[in-house]
Amino acid sequence: MFTHRLVFPASVLRGRGAINHLGAVCGRLGQRALLVGGARGIASVEEKVADQLDQQMVSYLGHDTLGGTCCEEEIKQLADRLKRQGVEVVIATGGGRALDTAKAAGVLCNIPVVTLPSIAGTCSAITPLAFRYHQNGQFRDMFPLAYGPAAVVIDADLLATSPLHWLSAGLGDTLAKWYEYRAISDMNTLSGLSGVARINSELCFTLIKHYAADACQAIRQGQANLALEQVLDAIFLYAGLTSIMSNGAHTGAAHALYDGFTACDKTRHVAHGLLVGFGNLCLLALENRSDEELLAALSLARASAIPVHLNEINSDLNHADINLIIERSLRAPDMANMPTEITQQQMQEAIQRVQRLSYIKT
Numbered sequence: 001m002f003t004h005r006l007v008f009p010a011s012v013l014r015g016r017g018a019i020n021h022l023g024a025v026c027g028r029l030g031q032r033a034l035l036v037g038g039a040r041g042i043a044s045v046e047e048k049v050a051d052q053l054d055q056q057m058v059s060y061l062g063h064d065t066l067g068g069t070c071c072e073e074e075i076k077q078l079a080d081r082l083k084r085q086g087v088e089v090v091i092a093t094g095g096g097r098a099l100d101t102a103k104a105a106g107v108l109c110n111i112p113v114v115t116l117p118s119i120a121g122t123c124s125a126i127t128p129l130a131f132r133y134h135q136n137g138q139f140r141d142m143f144p145l146a147y148g149p150a151a152v153v154i155d156a157d158l159l160a161t162s163p164l165h166w167l168s169a170g171l172g173d174t175l176a177k178w179y180e181y182r183a184i185s186d187m188n189t190l191s192g193l194s195g196v197a198r199i200n201s202e203l204c205f206t207l208i209k210h211y212a213a214d215a216c217q218a219i220r221q222g223q224a225n226l227a228l229e230q231v232l233d234a235i236f237l238y239a240g241l242t243s244i245m246s247n248g249a250h251t252g253a254a255h256a257l258y259d260g261f262t263a264c265d266k267t268r269h270v271a272h273g274l275l276v277g278f279g280n281l282c283l284l285a286l287e288n289r290s291d292e293e294l295l296a297a298l299s300l301a302r303a304s305a306i307p308v309h310l311n312e313i314n315s316d317l318n319h320a321d322i323n324l325i326i327e328r329s330l331r332a333p334d335m336a337n338m339p340t341e342i343t344q345q346q347m348q349e350a351i352q353r354v355q356r357l358s359y360i361k362t
């Protein structure tokens with residue numbers, strides 16, 4: 001008998017100025033707070049965080065800068081530091097890797113974690129999952145956590161000042177929720193859980209289709225607007241709910257291609273969601289969707305500043321690199337979720353078709 005376990009964050013604050021509630025949220029969880037994350041994330045929030053904690057008379061213990069790879073060693077080391085310093089509440093900022101490391105360390109030493117994403121690259125702020133890597137940067141696994149964040153603070157004003165490519169990455173990863181769900185799910189059987197996952201992932205697609213271009217404009221101007229708030233809800237809330245409701249089993253060829261990209265030194269450093277965003281287009285080609293559908297998806301990818309050609313990921317890729325990426329993608333567990341077996345030649349043709357169509361301006 002299969003038990004489906006749903007792990008939600010305890011509370012979510014979203015909208016412009018949400019960070020102004022951070023102190024009160026932390027005050028309910030503990031009296032000694034540490035800020036952890038990537039260097040850029042910490043720099044962008046530290047002053048506000050310290051001020052918020054001060055207002056609620058929560059001791060601010062300073063910050064701890066993470067190394068940038070969410071691997072078992074980093075998680076254990078962070079958990080040790082948290083225990084040693086007597087931390088009672090962790091505020092985690094940065095992107096997916098930093099948040100995943102902090103969430104996993106918090107679970108390991110039983111200290112509540114408040115996520116405060118400074119970029120919108122993935123739905124990590126919400127989910128009870130850690131995407132773990134090996135120390136050399138290669139993808140390892142999607143590790144389920146016993147519980148989710150104690151609170152999530154998604155501040156559109158803060159995220160409006162983040163670099164555009166991170167929003168694009170979030171858009172690419174969130175579009176995958178729908179494209180991959182549609183590709184791998186049996187759309188004919190009705191169940192509540194799969195229905196919620198389906199409705200949420202389709203809502204992600206609809207919101208992004210409608211608001212992506214204006215949301216990117218908001219980031220370029222560094223000023224939040226309604227469109228940005230709407231796509232942030234898609235990236236964090238609705239994509240996060242899709243992950244929670246579908247218990248992680250919602251990925252297909254787009255994420256498999258991402259796994260392939262992490263095997264290549266020239267593409268490994270590129271943001272997860274940008275690679276998944278390109279993978280989405282290849283997935284549609286693998287499904288033999290019409291030129292019309294592919295052109296519409298290409299135009300949405302362009303409006304979202306997602307790469308539509310391998311040259312836009314790295315202009316230096318040779319045949320051997322591309323073969324390695326494809327070969328690794330075929331062996332990725334995500335690829336096994338596809339309804340039919342995918343061959344090297346099919347993947348090659350899919351990439352070529354996407355690139356051919358990318359030259360057609362719509």
Ligand SMILES: [Zn+2]
Binds near residue numbers: 276
């Ligand atoms: Zn993803």
